[in-house]
Amino acid sequence: MAEELEIVDLQEHIQELFKTEKYRRRIAQMAVAGERTLIVDFEDVVVFDQELAKDLVENPDEWLKPAKNAAYAQLCIEDAEYAEKVETRTEEVAVGIVRLLETARLRKLGSDHIGKLVMVEGIVVRATPVRPMVMQAVFRCKRCGEMTPVSQTGPFLRAPFQCANPTCRTKGPFDFIQEESTFIDSQELRIQERPEDLPPGQLPRTLNVKIVGSEIVDMARPGDHISTVGIVRAVAPTLPTVGKLRAFILHLDANSIRVLGKEPETILPSPEEEEKILKLSKDPWIHRKIMNSVAPSIYGYSRVKEAIMYLLFGGVPKTLPDITIRGELNVLLIGDPGTAKSQLLQYVSRIAPRGLYTSGRGTTAAGLTAAVLRERRGGMTLEAGALVLADKGIACIDEMDKMRKEDRVAIHEAMEQHTVSVAKGGIVATLNARTAILAAANPALGRYEPHRTVAENISLPVTILSRFDLIFVLRDVPEKETDSKMSEHILEIHRKGLSPVEPPIPTDLLRKYISYAKAIKPVLTKPALQRLGDFYLAMRSASETEDSPVAITARQLESLVRTSEARARSALRREILAEDAEAAIAIMKKSLEEVGIDVTSSQIDIDLIMTGKPKSLRDRLQTILSTIMAMERETGLVEKVALLNELETTYNIPQGEAERLIGQLLREGTIYSPRDGYIKKT
Numbered sequence: 001m002a003e004e005l006e007i008v009d010l011q012e013h014i015q016e017l018f019k020t021e022k023y024r025r026r027i028a029q030m031a032v033a034g035e036r037t038l039i040v041d042f043e044d045v046v047v048f049d050q051e052l053a054k055d056l057v058e059n060p061d062e063w064l065k066p067a068k069n070a071a072y073a074q075l076c077i078e079d080a081e082y083a084e085k086v087e088t089r090t091e092e093v094a095v096g097i098v099r100l101l102e103t104a105r106l107r108k109l110g111s112d113h114i115g116k117l118v119m120v121e122g123i124v125v126r127a128t129p130v131r132p133m134v135m136q137a138v139f140r141c142k143r144c145g146e147m148t149p150v151s152q153t154g155p156f157l158r159a160p161f162q163c164a165n166p167t168c169r170t171k172g173p174f175d176f177i178q179e180e181s182t183f184i185d186s187q188e189l190r191i192q193e194r195p196e197d198l199p200p201g202q203l204p205r206t207l208n209v210k211i212v213g214s215e216i217v218d219m220a221r222p223g224d225h226i227s228t229v230g231i232v233r234a235v236a237p238t239l240p241t242v243g244k245l246r247a248f249i250l251h252l253d254a255n256s257i258r259v260l261g262k263e264p265e266t267i268l269p270s271p272e273e274e275e276k277i278l279k280l281s282k283d284p285w286i287h288r289k290i291m292n293s294v295a296p297s298i299y300g301y302s303r304v305k306e307a308i309m310y311l312l313f314g315g316v317p318k319t320l321p322d323i324t325i326r327g328e329l330n331v332l333l334i335g336d337p338g339t340a341k342s343q344l345l346q347y348v349s350r351i352a353p354r355g356l357y358t359s360g361r362g363t364t365a366a367g368l369t370a371a372v373l374r375e376r377r378g379g380m381t382l383e384a385g386a387l388v389l390a391d392k393g394i395a396c397i398d399e400m401d402k403m404r405k406e407d408r409v410a411i412h413e414a415m416e417q418h419t420v421s422v423a424k425g426g427i428v429a430t431l432n433a434r435t436a437i438l439a440a441a442n443p444a445l446g447r448y449e450p451h452r453t454v455a456e457n458i459s460l461p462v463t464i465l466s467r468f469d470l471i472f473v474l475r476d477v478p479e480k481e482t483d484s485k486m487s488e489h490i491l492e493i494h495r496k497g498l499s500p501v502e503p504p505i506p507t508d509l510l511r512k513y514i515s516y517a518k519a520i521k522p523v524l525t526k527p528a529l530q531r532l533g534d535f536y537l538a539m540r541s542a543s544e545t546e547d548s549p550v551a552i553t554a555r556q557l558e559s560l561v562r563t564s565e566a567r568a569r570s571a572l573r574r575e576i577l578a579e580d581a582e583a584a585i586a587i588m589k590k591s592l593e594e595v596g597i598d599v600t601s602s603q604i605d606i607d608l609i610m611t612g613k614p615k616s617l618r619d620r621l622q623t624i625l626s627t628i629m630a631m632e633r634e635t636g637l638v639e640k641v642a643l644l645n646e647l648e649t650t651y652n653i654p655q656g657e658a659e660r661l662i663g664q665l666l667r668e669g670t671i672y673s674p675r676d677g678y679i680k681k682t
């Protein structure tokens with residue numbers, strides 16, 4: 001009895017808070033919007049009554065029930081008609097607590113927190129679809145037909161102990177009657193520590209969040225950053241036949257969820273820092289300074305570091321009514337083993353706001369894009385992969401050539417449209433992946449073979465290669481002068497344990513500089529536009545003559561714009577000048593030369609990336625194919641020796657080369673060998 005009284009007191013006391021101006025307005029607003037959840041700022045509770053606030057955190061279970069009643073009582077006063085309507089529904093009025101005074105660190109949650117109200121932040125990595133959960137189950141007695149309602153708690157559906165009919169009282173069997181039972185929407189999320197909260201070198205921890213109530217389910221998707229307030233619960237997992245385990249697993253029963261802004265928090269610079277940043281941006285050598293501040297311990301690679309600079313700053317995404325064009329750059333490094341690719345990637349993931357380092361396989365079952373997983377208990381859940389988790393950041397993907405089969409398909413959309421679509425196992429969703437990509441890949445043959453094409457050198461399909469704005473080849477070729485300088489550099493690091501080159505801009509300041517620059521949206525000036533347009537047209541017209549390769553496509557033009565924007569941004573300029581356009585053209589040419597140079601005709605040949613074959617090679621393959629077809633018409637099967645002779649005499653293709661190309665056509669499956677020494681077109 002005494003306890004009852006206390007609860008009524010608590011309810012009345014809380015209602016006093018709801019009688020204040022602010023909450024009366026909120027409650028009236030609920031009625032207008034047709035909502036059932038009253039959002040309560042924790043700070044208001046603290047101001048209203050500090051003891052009451054403390055009680056809320058310590059005993060949330062005892063607090064929230066009277067709080068709901070208080071909210072309902074006040075709603076009856078503010079809008080009796082609406083209150084009546086709410087009452088007849090299956091769900092009642094809810095109270096959602098937001099903005100606790102402190103955020104609990106996910107990895108610090110432990111036994112001390114069980115039963116307490118906490119607030120945690122994290123990225124949603126998994127989400128189940130919304131599932132109806134039965135709150136009050138109605139069972140019909142198989143013997144007398146009596147309906148017995150049973151309120152449900154806990155994870156399993158409970159049948160009545162006995163029939164409610166006093167003359168029957170049988171202990172079953174019963175039928176579950178769905179139409180008579182009441183349901184409420186539920187969902188389960190898994191959140192993971194945000195990369196920015198992660199202590200260096202630690203694996204991110206995760207926490208399951210259970211959500212009940214139609215107004216808070218389906219608010220967050222995988223990849224979203226959320227702040228959630230809820231009660232920490234501990235449940236002992238049950239092992240079949242063995243029983244419950246002694247070690248409990250923590251989860252959170254969510255009370256409120258807020259989706260946080262996706263922008264990585266701009267670490268606001270102090271006034272002194274802002275002054276430094278602005279002064280730096282005026283430096284005529286600013287680009288060189290930034291480049292030289294990228295991974296100073298790694299020797300050389302100035303073009304790669306320049307590309308990384310553009311990647312860090314990024315271009316401006318454009319959202320048109322019908323399409324969106326990505327602003328972020330994608331850069332690929334193909335290189336021999338031991339050329340510091342992994343080191344560069346790790347560096348970038350550390351310096352970039354919201355950087356993420358992963359291997360091509362990804363670190364979870366979801367890989368690089370996303371996956372629909374079957375849970376142990378049978379349901380389906382959607383899990384976000386690396387590109388979704390790095391939304392609005394930079395994903396550094398090492399050994400990209402080793403990615404999952406599923407990712408090879410899904411990554412095309414992620415790289416160009418910046419979304420990941422999933423339609424599988426009853427889950428249909430589109431997740432955001434507005435991610436810049438810095439990828440590394442090892443040559444398929446162990447070492448980069450300069451006389452082969454890029455596509456031959458790397459086991460990634462050309463459709464993926466063509467989505468990289470810039471591609472560089474890092475080769476490990478013994479060369480006396482650079483070798484001695486590099487070994488000096490590396491030995492110096494080992495001797496001092498420090499980088500022999502001080503970065504011109506300290507890493508901490510550089511990170512702030514980048515954050516600061518990201519707010520700028522540079523626009524093309526006339527002269528810059530002119531340069532880019534001229535370059536594009538010149539390259540296109542060079543390819544107009546029938547037999548020259550298509551040099552450049554609209555994809556490259558967009559890459560040039562992005563790169564120019566990034567360059568203007570890195571000097572904190574709002575205008576893209578001709579010099580930015582020039583620099584963008586220069587680095588693109590360099591990249592094209594490295595990968596696209598047609599070794600036979602020495603012409604830049606974008607077809608190499610686009611189709612995986614240079615024009616001259618395609619011509620030759622075409623010649624071989626048409627010769628085969630012509631000979632087939634005469635003899636049926638084509639004798640290989642005869643073909644090689646014909647190619648050498650009529651077309652001047654040396655036998656060795658012809659052998660190699662025929663081998664390639666055989667591998668591709670364009671031709672086949674029905675018996676030894678003979679070939680036929682498929």
Ligand SMILES: Nc1ncnc2c1ncn2[C@@H]1O[C@H](COP(=O)(O)OP(=O)(O)O)[C@@H](O)[C@H]1O
Pocket residue numbers: 297298299300335336337338339340341342343344486490
């Ligand atoms: N240009 C360089 N400057 C400094 N160190 C280098 C350079 N090239 C290679 N190294 C060193 O060689 C080692 C191998 O680098 P790693 O990043 O693992 O290569 P990869 O991923 O390309 O196989 C690292 O310790 C790296 O520091």
Ligand SMILES: [Mg+2]
Pocket residue numbers: 341342398
């Ligand atoms: Mg490596």
Ligand SMILES: [Zn+2]
Pocket residue numbers: 141142143144145146163164165168169170
């Ligand atoms: Zn009965």
